[in-house]
Amino acid sequence: MSLSTVPEGTPAEAEAPEVRPTARRWIAFGLVVALVVGLVGVWFLRPGRAADIRSGTEVVTAEGLAARYGIDVTLIGVTAAGGMVDFRYQVVDPDKADQVVHDIDLFPKLINEETGATLILRSLPHSHSQRLDLGGNYFFLLPNAENAFTEGSQVTVVIGDVRLEHVIVKE
Numbered sequence: 001m002s003l004s005t006v007p008e009g010t011p012a013e014a015e016a017p018e019v020r021p022t023a024r025r026w027i028a029f030g031l032v033v034a035l036v037v038g039l040v041g042v043w044f045l046r047p048g049r050a051a052d053i054r055s056g057t058e059v060v061t062a063e064g065l066a067a068r069y070g071i072d073v074t075l076i077g078v079t080a081a082g083g084m085v086d087f088r089y090q091v092v093d094p095d096k097a098d099q100v101v102h103d104i105d106l107f108p109k110l111i112n113e114e115t116g117a118t119l120i121l122r123s124l125p126h127s128h129s130q131r132l133d134l135g136g137n138y139f140f141l142l143p144n145a146e147n148a149f150t151e152g153s154q155v156t157v158v159i160g161d162v163r164l165e166h167v168i169v170k171e
Contacts, residue, residue: 053109053118054156057163065157065164069106070096074137076110076155077170078144085110085119085149085169087140087157094132100159101132108140109158110149113166117148 066072070093077086087108091097100106107121119142132138149155151171157164 052111052116053120053158054111054163057158057161059165060162062164065159065162066092068096068162069100069159070094070098071100071159073157073164073167075170076149076157076167078149078151079141082147082150083144085142085144087142089138091132091134091136091138094134097132101130101138106160110142111156111158112148113154113156115148117146119143119145119148 060068062072070091071089072092073087073089075086075088077088078084079086087110089097100108104122109121110119111117121140121142149169151169153169154165155167155169157167
């Protein structure tokens with residue numbers, strides 16, 4: 001009588017195939033490579049991690065921004081349970097302000113001064129036919145990706161080739 005677990009008369013080839021240690025290593029190696037590639041992809045494709053768009057821009061005061069682009073920034077705040085950033089402005093020169101809302105290159109960009117996280121408006125906030133009125137109050141809403149902006153954050157606003165620094169985020 002034999003102590004084998006294979007019944008007598010069964011060929012040895014009927015046993016469950018054994019995975020060789022070399023095959024296991026290749027599978028583990030493939031999984032590690034896929035994980036590393038995935039993590040690297042996530043790191044480089046994260047929102048708000050673009051090159052610093054402040055470089056090459058000129059620092060202006062609120063009055064300088066108004067003179068250049070016809071808007072006075074009245075509020076940057078978090079809204080919608082922190083999921084959106086509300087950028088509000090008042091029009092002080094409708095002709096100049098019209099550029100800001102109709103030229104995608106002039107859409108306001110917001111940079112968190114502490115973290116460098118950047119929010120960029122990528123679509124038209126207003127209708128092409130909308131006329132901006134002198135003294136009118138308007139707004140842009142931007143998604144607050146990764147909750148990059150919170151109450152008390154200091155923000156730099158970049159419009160075109162100028163930037164307004166140290167604007168405090170309100171709630």
